[in-house]
Amino acid sequence: MTTASEQRERRAAKAGTDTIVELLTRAYRMEMETVANYLAASANLDGIRAQEVARALASDVGEELDHARRLAERLRQLDALVPGSLSLEPTQVSLQPDPGRTDVEQVVHGVLEAEEAAVAHYRELIAEADGFDWVTQDLAISILAEEEAHRRLFRSYLREYDEGDSR
Numbered sequence: 574m575t576t577a578s579e580q581r582e583r584r585a586a587k588a589g590t591d592t593i594v595e596l597l598t599r600a601y602r603m604e605m606e607t608v609a610n611y612l613a614a615s616a617n618l619d620g621i622r623a624q625e626v627a628r629a630l631a632s633d634v635g636e637e638l639d640h641a642r643r644l645a646e647r648l649r650q651l652d653a654l655v656p657g658s659l660s661l662e663p664t665q666v667s668l669q670p671d672p673g674r675t676d677v678e679q680v681v682h683g684v685l686e687a688e689e690a691a692v693a694h695y696r697e698l699i700a701e702a703d704g705f706d707w708v709t710q711d712l713a714i715s716i717l718a719e720e721e722a723h724r725r726l727f728r729s730y731l732r733e734y735d736e737g738d739s740r
Contacts, residue, residue, distance in 0.1 A: 589705050594653040596698045597644055597709065600716075602661050603694060604641035607687055608634055610668035614683075619674040626677050626730055630684070633723055640716050647712055664690075678734045681727055688724035695720060 615630035645655040667683035695717035702710035 592701055593706050593709050594651055596701055597648050600694055601641055601644040603691060604637050605661055606663050606665050607637045610665050613670050614680050617670050617674050623677045647709060681730045684727045688720055691720040
């Protein structure tokens with residue numbers, strides 16, 4: 574027979590796990606959307622100034638896909654369902670393809686917006702998992718470091734555009 578205290582602990586652990594699964598699922602969805610948008614931007618961008626950004630985005634596709642793969646693996650470890658494409662709930666409006674194909678600065682701003690959202694989300698996941706789910710916390714810390722590196726790279730591209738505009 575379980576005591577009331579044990580029942581409360583189980584309910585708290587289930588609620589904590591449910592929240593972790595929710596945050597992991599959202600992170601997975603964000604990564605999958607980022608893969609699609611970075612792939613599209615890297616393929617669509619035209620022009621001399623766009624080549625370096627397109628190459629960086631093409632390279633990041635693999636890293637973002639790896640993030641999604643690792644998140645899916647963790648979801649499965651927690652016995653949760655990895656969502657399919659119909660439940661991706663896209664939000665990255667600023668990363669939608671530009672019909673002119675040459676607005677590199679708009680793409681860089683869109684990437685920075687996506688990276689900022691990812692950094693904020695992984696920080697939330699780290700805080701939620703703290704002291705409760707160290708495996709998820711370690712995963713989120715690892716991915717956070719990679720997202721911060723992506724953000725730094727695209728901030729440098731933006732600085733170059735800002736400096737070029739001021740000349």
